[in-house]
Amino acid sequence: KKCSASRCYMCKNFLIESNTFSSCHTEQTFRHKQLLTCSTENVIYKIDCIIHNLSYIGYTTTSIKTRFSNNKSHLKTKNASCEIVKHLIELGHDIDFSSTRSYDESLSRCIKVTLIEKVDLDSASTTAEKEAKCETREGYWQTQLKTLHAGGGLNSKDSRKVCHTS
Numbered sequence: 001k002k003c004s005a006s007r008c009y010m011c012k013n014f015l016i017e018s019n020t021f022s023s024c025h026t027e028q029t030f031r032h033k034q035l036l037t038c039s040t041e042n043v044i045y046k047i048d049c050i051i052h053n054l055s056y057i058g059y060t061t062t063s064i065k066t067r068f069s070n071n072k073s074h075l076k077t078k079n080a081s082c083e084i085v086k087h088l089i090e091l092g093h094d095i096d097f098s099s100t101r102s103y104d105e106s107l108s109r110c111i112k113v114t115l116i117e118k119v120d121l122d123s124a125s126t127t128a129e130k131e132a133k134c135e136t137r138e139g140y141w142q143t144q145l146k147t148l149h150a151g152g153g154l155n156s157k158d159s160r161k162v163c164h165t166s
Helices: 009-013 064-076 083-090 100-108 127-144
Strands: 020-022 029-031 041-049 054-063 111-118
Touching: 009 064, 009 100, 041 064, 041 083, 041 127, 054 064, 054 083, 054 127, 064 083, 064 100, 064 111, 100 111, 111 127
Parallel strands: none
Antiparallel strands: 020 029, 041 054, 041 111
16 A cells, blocks of 8 residues: 555556556465555565566565665666666666756666565564564565566575574
């Protein structure tokens, strides 16, 4: 769901508001089970490159608005911090960095963001425990939506295979 802030760059330009979401790589459609906004924390999200019809699944323990701001900053400085940013840098998408408005408008012609789920976390969990649970759910959605490189997607790391220690 889009937030009520009239000047929210995330909701205005990037966030897809829908009762369902699907994969570019399969015919499957899934129904949202929670009400999520750009300020919801501990979420699994999908970023679609609408130019190349590719998807990336990620997670954030902060809000998607904060995480996406970091992605935008990394893209602008050409810091390939994750697979979606690496994809945008390497394939030379037509992005205008001349002003914030131009940047948002041109980037929004390349990618869209869908919030998938809020990960249920115990408030007493440590940061490492929160990240481990988010990575597990990220891996689940990477598999369901076929976003790993082997399935034709942008994710290179299979989060289901990540070992965590406490």
